[in-house]
Amino acid sequence: MSPAPAIPPLEEGRAAGPLLEVRAVAKRFDAHEVLKRISINVAAGEFITLLGESGSGKTTMLRLIAGFEQPSSGEIWMNGERLDTLPPYKRRVNTVFQQYALFPHLNVRDNVAYGLRVTNAPSNEIDTRVADALRMVKMDSFASARPVTLSGGQQQRVALARALVNRPLLLLLDEPLSALDANLRKEMQSELKSLQREVGITFLFVTHDQDEAMALSDRIALLRNGALEQIASPREIYSRPATAYTAQFIGQTNLLRAEIRSGIATCGALRWPTSAPDGMAFFSLRPEAIRLADAVVNSAANFAANSPAKEARFTAIVKQQLYGGASELLEVDCGGQTLRVKIPARGPLSGNQDFSFSAQDAVRVAE
């Protein structure tokens, strides 16, 4: 037996440093600036989502990485090599297109084999790899079918197999689930997630659906008007949004414009302690961070008693109550200010009620 090398060779795509580096990339179409100097690093094996409204530049970013557009300035690197100067067909990047873009003149098997054939893979290898890929997406029984005869979900799976069979270093997914109906969508979401774990390929996923982004991603890059608003894990981006836009785009929130004076923030009838410097500031307070005060007394009386300074209390009138099964969503009026409150389901409420929230849950956000 030959001795093992002292330093094991780095597995391809798992080199030290980020797999993909987007360095200060900007893109203009005529006078319109679609992307404004965006920098993102993507680690190997990561599931990263570009999230944003339509027109935020997320699809343009994906097309730059795939090679269908050229950056106006900036560079894209993959695995320590310059990527943006290569034509699309020389990049070890594959794309799952929004409308799947299967070849209509080829059957499922030939669609999946396409990438291997055009890159002259050995023919015996092609057959096994295509069969494996089709089995992976549970489409092996449709190998001879033409794409037109398949449903949206089936075409989706074929598109996935067609891209993954080439073992790309990076898989780009351009709103791949948006054409599917709600139930199929949920199902495909979980399949996509387990598929990514199984193959270990880095996924760069584009969507406008924040729930989808939260459910699937290791990290979310939120784009707004061509600029990177925030990039963080779903939990962090939800609990510590950096800006008012992020707080409102990801989940629901109460955006409070408060005046801070010597460690106390005041917004209408609401007052809570803060470490922020004096002046005006915006705070995001999630609806579920607000509790009914009686519940606090019953369940966390000690906490409230021990740290009264960290607990903010207020009285508000319940204006509306939306029952949602496990929880209820209240709209309450607190001295002319409307707040959303999400509490565990507990029966009808009306009139004046006491509420409270922890001061730390009021997250200071940039405007």
Place this chain on the structure above:
Amino acid sequence: MYSRAYKSIISLPPLLWVGLFLLLPYALMLAHSFWVVRDGFIVHQWNLQNYRTLATNPVYAEVLLRSMRIAASVTLCSLLLGYPLAYYLSFHAGARREILYQLVIVPLWVSYLVRGYAWKTILGSDGVLNGFLQYLHLTNAPVGFLLYSPFAVILMLTHIYTPFVFLPIYAALEHIPRPVVEASQDLGASPLKTFLRVILPLSLPGLLAGATFAFVLSLGDFLAPLLVGGASGTMIANIVQSLFGAAYDWPLGAAISVCILLITVTLLFLTERFEKRWSFR
């Protein structure tokens, strides 16, 4: 729901049209092809003499073969010009696309005859082309084969039918979803491989339609050979024309027409079957 009477009234004019101007002439042509001319009169006596003449006299086969060769050359030349043009317009022309498209279409508005005479002026011994060649001292005497030759016929017909080939190919190329083309490149296919494996197969129905146009229309053309073909460029339609005119042998002319019709119909039947097989939507 429309009433029966309404339906029959609405469908009467087109039926009359088809009957009077299509079915009746075809029937007359078929009938004539089985009659003969005797002492300057058409005798309504059923026989196969005309078809026997066509089979035994090599002149007719020769002209028919020449016509098919010319039609095939025209088809090939129109495809070689029309396909790249359509491809360029559909995929690479960008902002110039509209104006180029109009430029391709405009010649269709110019009378066929005018274009024929234009070629006469260009190709003749005192023509523009010969004048230019002599001005450059490339030749001393006028080049003769330019006019009154199969070459001139092919040139003129190619000029006339290239837009007819261009249009269906362009339409087919425009129908190819661009993400499909991008998917091919994304999967590692170079532009050439993308063309050969995706664009060309998906444009085949249009290509076939264009080729059929060019071949069928050229095969039956008689003005181009009349204007620029000369003796060596005579085509089958000229024979038919002279048989119906000066020679006054309508039955033989009808028999030739039936043969051409059979060739054309067979061709159309085959191309339609291929188009069906190659269309994917």
